[in-house]
Amino acid sequence: MPASLPLTKYHQIYLVLREQLQEGRFVHGLPGELELTRQFGVGRVTVRRALEQLVEEGLIVREAGRGTRPTTRAEQGIKPTASADAAHTTTRLSGLLENIVSVSRSTSVKVLDWRLIHASAEIAAALQIPEGAPLRKAVRRRSASAGPVSHITTYVPEALVQGFGRRELAHKPILQLLEESGIELGRARQTVSARQADAQVAAELQVAVGTALLSVRRLVYDSHDRPVQLLHGLYRPDRYEYQMELSQVGAIDARIVAKEILP
Structure with missing residues (x-):
């Protein structure tokens, strides 16, 4: 991850994973924590913090023994219409x-x-x-x-x-x-x-x-x-x-x- 960016490493990883989720890249589930640490060249704690942010936003679900997957449309409560707060x-x-x-x-x-x-x-x-x-x-x-x-x-x-x-x-x-x-x-x-x-x-x-x-x-x-x-x-x-x-x-x-x- 670029050290020159004025963002924490976990937030940089979060932004990359969020975009990839929006593009539908993880239909069969996200890579494991160890694989993500190798991909991004960071420690496991940093990867875990990025994943926790995605969980908090309702974009992924982490299930013990089954890995991490994107949330479904029903789980996200997505409707075709735009949000009402804009x-x-x-x-x-x-x-x-x-x-x-x-x-x-x-x-x-x-x-x-x-x-x-x-x-x-x-x-x-x-x-x-x-x-x-x-x-x-x-x-x-x-x-x-x-x-x-x-x-x-x-x-x-x-x-x-x-x-x-x-x-x-x-x-x-x-x-x-x-x-x-x-x-x-x-x-x-x-x-x-x-x-x-x-x-x-x-x-x-x-x-x-x-x-x-x-x-x-x-x-x-x-x-x-x-x-x-x-x-x-x-x-x-x-x-x-x-x-x-x-x-x-x-x-x-x-x-x-x-x-x-x-x-």
Whole structure:
């Protein structure tokens, strides 16, 4: 584990294992403590503390004589809808898509990751697919002239990824690529909240670990009301703002504004 990161070793291990759990890597159970100590080059006490943190958050179950496994969807109490403690918005995707494409033209994208994973309980519930189903995970960093703006992680069912890959992701938003592949987009449900930057995101966005970031969770549906994309976006609030215009009671027109800060 990198000694230069301003995080305890157990917390670094916890962050790595949490991400791997979200990607569905441990369908058949987590490695044992001794194997994890070899993988991370730390002592058993450090690994045990990381595992205890995952247990406290309800992400894994440790059973004597049977090892450690991810919790099931039922054990986590996961529902397809977003949590009720954040601001929710259901938008008309046509106008939202136009704004996303408009913002993309004024920024550049670096594709950090593009690979096949298996749906965790949480992601499977959101996308309404079986747990362990194949997904494409894309991680991108978007930058403006002032520097990094956002760190975006997107999940799309593998069956919907047709005719595009890492190269196309560097030039077009995934929603646009989905439309071009024949998917008719419908609505989107968003959750807007806040989150602190962990070590990996902080490095990409060039901020200190623990910096408050704008967090957007977007679940996109097609015209048949089937989920086609789950997005988790983290944005620097000094370079990005999210605006919603309420045109009339009961109707919401969302506008996204990328705000550049001069050096």
